[in-house]
Amino acid sequence: MLNYNGELLDEKNLLLSANNRAFKYGDGLFETIKATKTKVIFWEDHYFRLMASMRMLRMKIPMSFTLEYLEQEILKSIETQKEANHYRVRLTIYRKDGGFYTPETNEIDFLIETSPLNHQTKSEYSVDVYKDFYNYSGLLSTVKTTNRMLNTLASIYAKENELDNCVLINENKGVVEVANGNIFIVIDKTVKTPALTEGCIKGIVRKKVIEIIQKNPDYTIEETTISPFEIQKADEVFITNAIIGIQPVTQFKKKTFETVFSEKIAQSLRFLEITAV
Template structure:
């Protein structure tokens, strides 16, 4: 079942117009959200990121789009599924039909799709750099818009080369993220992750991991510029998103990484998942 503007519909009954702006122009944003045991994980963070993105893209936020309203719409959608497992939920918001590049209205439609979360952390996880196209730096790249062509092409490249993921770089050859997650590297007692100015998504779990590391006096955290060469010199590398939590990277080019630090952070994150709204 799909939640289309508050109405639960079977997938085959959901009809989008040829004038849909998300389809024609990528004029849409989305949140990928984990729901576990009928609980929307890190919901407040997702909600405020969504509101910030809508404001940045000049979408008109409906009065009813409160924290409580959207949470209930998500849970209503999950309750309509034929499963009681953990869910991967996509909340999509797009500008209503009409106009060319200039829209006729800034009012929005939304739909919510829920699928069972089947991701299992891998013991061996291999990544390499995708060099064909850049993920350009700048604030617009930090928003989860429907325009994900670089991510799509990098994912195809990874599949063709028997990789689990690819590192995306920007026009300055700096590391941005991987195709579906933020990236962290550990060297000694210093943890680094690309700064927002590099063009990385404002990840919810990225934020939580930074909070966890900041509270650990044995390590320091830097949001900065990272070169692909630094990945190869790192002691550990891991990636983060709302669905996988933390996935340790074990192999990059000819380098093999340990995973003890990322394992510890993953345990701390699981505690936060059940104690933070």
């Protein structure tokens, strides 16, 4: 079942117009969220990121779009799914139909999709740099818009080259993120991740991992510029997103990595997921 503007519909009964702006212009944004039957994990963080993104894209936020309302709509949608430990939720917001590049209105529609989640991290995980196109730095790149062509092409490249993922770089040849998440590297006792000014998504789990590391007296966290060459010098590399949590990287080009630190951070993140209100 899908939740379209608060109404539960069978998937075959959802009719989107040929003038849908997310389809025609990528004029939309989305949140990918992990949930249980009774709890939307890190929901407050997702909600405030969503509100900030809608304001940045000049979308009109409905008065009904409260933290509580959207949470209940998500949980209502999950109730239609078969029993599982966790669920993948995609909340998509897009401007209502009409107009060309200039929309006729800034009012929005929303769509909630849910499915049981059975994801497991991989024990071996290889990545390399995707060089065909750049992920341009700038504030707009930090928003999860429905225009994900670069991520799609990088994922195709990874599949064609028997990789698990690709590192995206910006116009300055700096590391931005991977095709489906943020990236962290560990060198000695310093953990580095690309700064938001590099063009990376303002990831929810990225934020949580930074907070975890900031509380660890043995490690320093830096949001900074990272070159692809630094990845090869790292002791460990891991990627993050709301669904997988933390996925350790075991190979970049010919370099292999340990996974000790990333596994400890993954344990701390799981504890946060369980205890988060």
